[in-house]
Amino acid sequence: IETNPKDATAWQHLGELYLQGGDPDRAEECFNQVRLLGPLSEDSLLQLGESYAKGKKFDQxxxxxxxxxxxxxxxxxxxxxxxxxxxxxxxxxxxxxxxxQAVALDPKFLAAYFNLGESLKTLKDFPGAVQAYQETLRLDPKHAESLFELGEVYYQIQNPLAALQSYCHFIEVAGDRYKEEIKKAKETARSLGDCH
Structure with a gap:
């Protein structure tokens, strides 16, 4: 960039590095520089959009x-x-x-299935949420977040056996980063009959 400040590709790569490094403001500056240098590519539009979303600039x-x-x-x-x-x-x-639409275009898009489950759960479409989490687990049977959320949904719809199974499987596969969820899953599992 120092030798050629009009190199849009270099600005884009620098923006990507800032975005990956958790600095959306500096990433945005770089992507805006790309924008000034010419029409944005699909990737640049996505990356700049992600930068804006992380900065809570949703309309942009x-x-x-x-x-x-x-x-x-x-x-x-x-x-x-x-x-x-x-x-x-x-x-x-x-x-x-x-x-x-994302999962229709890519039926193996695990993160899209998981987020679909989260949104459906928020809308209280519990059967839809169960289906989305089950798709996530079909793609990755040890996807800890889906196991926990599936347990939560089953518990909310009063399916104690399915909730217990989901919580117990979650406890089996969850790593150290899920301390709060493990604590909640263990407490709820105990109230449902405990894991064996």
Missing amino acids: ALELFQRALAKNPKNPMIHFDLGYTYALQGQQTLAVAAYR
């Missing part, structure tokens, strides 16, 4: 995702990012539609 993020979508409506990541941004805004119905 959505506008960039829509522009990326106009360039490539078959990119499941764009639909995922739209869903994630809608969910952050509390627009769960729009999030569900975007996540469903």
Whole structure:
């Protein structure tokens, strides 16, 4: 960048590094520099949109995702990012539609299935949430977050046996980063009959 400040690719790579390093403000500065140097590529639109979403600039993020979508409506990541941004805004119905489009385009998109389950759970569409979490577990049977959330949903809909099984499986596979969830799962499992 020092030798060629008009190199949009270098600015984009620097923005990606800042984004990965957890500095969305500096990433945004770099992506804005890319924007000034010419039309943004689909990847640049996505990355800048992600930067805006992380900075809670949702309108700007959505506008960039829509522009990326106009360039490539078959990119499941764009639909995922739209869903994630809608969910952050509390627009769960729009999030569900975007996540469903993402998994329709990529049936192995684990994160989209999980987030779909989260949005459906928020909307109290428990059968839909169960189905989404089960799809996540079909792709990764040891996906700890899905096991825990599935236990939560089963508990809410008063299916104690399924809740107990989900919590027990979660406790088996959960690592150290799930301390609070493990504590809750153990307490709830004890109230349901305990894991054997």
